[in-house]
Amino acid sequence: MSAPSTGAPRRTPLYERHLEAGAKIVEFAGWDMPVEYPTGVRAEHMAVRESCGIFDVSHMGQIETVGPQSLQLLQRLLSNDVSKVPVGGAQYSVLCNERGGVLDDLFSYQIDPGRYLTVTNAASHERDLAWFQAHSASEGFTAHVRDRVGDYAMLAVQGPLSREIVQAVSDAPLPERMTAAMRRLSGIEVLVCGTGYTGEDGVELLLDPIDAPALWDELCHRGAVPAGLAARDTLRLEACYHLYGNDLSEQRNPIEAGLGWCCEEQTGFIGSDAVAAAREQGPAQMLVAFRLEGPGIARQGNQVVGGGVVTSGTLSPSLGVGIGLAYVPAERSSVGSRLEIDVRGKIRRAVVEAKPLYRKGP
Amino acid sequence: MAEASYPEDLLYHPEHDWARIDDGDPALATLGITWYAQDALGEVVFFDPPAPGTEVHKDEPYAEVESVKAVSDVVAPFTGEIVEVNESLVDDPGAINEDPYGAGWLVKVRISDPSEREQLLDADAYSAILV
Structure with a gap:
């Protein structure tokens, strides 16, 4: 199975659930996905920060x-x-x-x-x-690459209460952060992964699409709040996680994107020479997190005065101010640097902040 | 407000704006965005009001409203001069969602060409283009 590049958007196994819940559906990367539910993006965002949200990410x-x-x-x-x-x-x-x-x-x-x-x-x-x-074929590795898209539904259960909610239906202790294990949740075989994209503790669940509605219903019944792509975006941006297509692209290398920490050039991966050179030379621009000092919301594509561009921007529901990520000249990338951003003709002042922009209080 | 509504006493611009002509002064109009516009936008989190005295031109943007997800231009249904802006929206932009025809009004405009109202839609005609 593969995602068609044209034609009708694909639907996840939870599409009917989203419609029943009154979600606004948008096409995203060839899929009909819930962008927000009637309670709205800010309530969904805060549910993840304060209790537990559940996302259908079966498009991945x-x-x-x-x-x-x-x-x-x-x-x-x-x-x-x-x-x-x-x-x-x-x-x-x-x-x-x-x-x-x-x-x-x-x-x-x-x-x-x-x-x-x-x-x-x-x-x-x-x-x-x-x-x-x-590359498997051309480099002669004895390995088999299988497309598994469509074989899994994927749910992200995120927030301070998420482990408690999922644990209550699990046959065994949940895997810790950055680990994964098969578990039975409400009797359903699930690959439980201690990962996420929100800056909160939580799990991501991969399971047979046929079982997804039953598990979705069970977790919602136990207090997980359905959250859409809009909240997923505000949460990941507060946590300063990159979004491919916004903050990452073929035109940017991982060093300037601030991802040198996940590059081990000595392994000889494709592109490692170029990454090593970029690390050695130091990039001309760096991806920074910023916060606007006054009102307004900078958006993707807004230019930074004197060089640079905003790649993601939104209003932070947790902080109540405009935040974002931008590539800026390296000499202006240190925390505390002042930026001016051209927001549709209005110059907005911003300051470079430490990542993540939102950090859990004590 | 949760349910769609398009009051009969307003004039509508196809770009999802409304105008209310003042009862006692036919050259004064209050402007805002429609239920449809605020619903499409989602929760409004920012309104940057134009300054009183600003000239606005029919069919051209005069302000922006922003949700978490997107920014949307607000188009003028009349040509004229802004005489008052709804400053309370700076602190409470959510009023545009909760009460788009009342507390969520955006600006008041001194109309320079009252005949422009002939080009606007009534509630039925506006509702018809939403289908």
Whole structure:
């Protein structure tokens, strides 16, 4: 199965649930997805910060890599040191082209010895898959790359109460952060991953699409609040997680994106020479987090006066001010630097902030 | 307000704005955005009012309202001069969602060409373009 590039948007197994809940549906990367529910993005956002939200992220893709040389293949493709991922472990990395440009950012899990599941962004999935398959073949690895998109529904349960809510229906203790394990939740086989995209504790759940509505209903019944893509975006931006297509692209390398921490050039991944050179030279621009000092909301594409561009911007529901990420000249990228952003003709003053923009209080 | 509503006493611009002509002064209009516009936008979190004295031109943007997700231009249904802005929206932009035809009004305009009202829609005609 593969996502069609044209034609009607695909629907997740929870589409009917979203309609019944009165969600606003938008097309996102070829999928009909809930952008917000009637309670609104701010209430959904705060539910994740204060209690528990549940997101349908079944649009995300999966690639399975198996075989005697699955590790060697992934080591060649992914920027991080995949040999450090134990069975049941998770790791974040980027996929680079030969020039060090970012093709996607990914989470990979070793779910069985030598068997890895890599979660892709919906808009990049087809390209990622073709990249995996092409390099597996051309470089002669004894590994098999399987497209698993459509084989899984994916739910993200996030927030301070999320583990308690999921634990209550689990047959065994939930895996810790950055680990993954099979569990039975309400009797349903689920790959439970201690990962997320909100800056809160929580789990991501991969399961057979047929079982997704029943588990969704059960977790909602136990207090998880449905949250849409709009809240997912405000939450990840407060946490300063990158969004591929906004903050990451083929035109940017991981060093300038602030992702040097997940690049292990000595592994010899595709693009590692270019990444090493970028690290050595120091980038001309850096991706920074900023906060507006006055009213207003900077948006993607707004220019930074004197050079640079906003790649993500929103009003922070937690902080009540405009926040965002922007590429700015390296000499103005240190915390506390003053920026001026041209917001549709109005110059808004901003200050470079430490990442993440939102941090849990004591 | 949760349910769509398009009051009979207002004039509508197809770009989802309304105008209310003052009872005692036919050259004074209060402007705002329609239920449809605020619903499409979602929760309004920012309104940057134009300054009183600003000239506005029919069919052209005169202000912006922003939700968490998006920014939307507000188009003038009349040509004229802004004489008053709803300053309370600076602190409470959510009033545009809660009461788009009342507390959520945006500006008052001194109309320079009252005949422009002939080009605006009544509630039925506006509702018809939403279908």
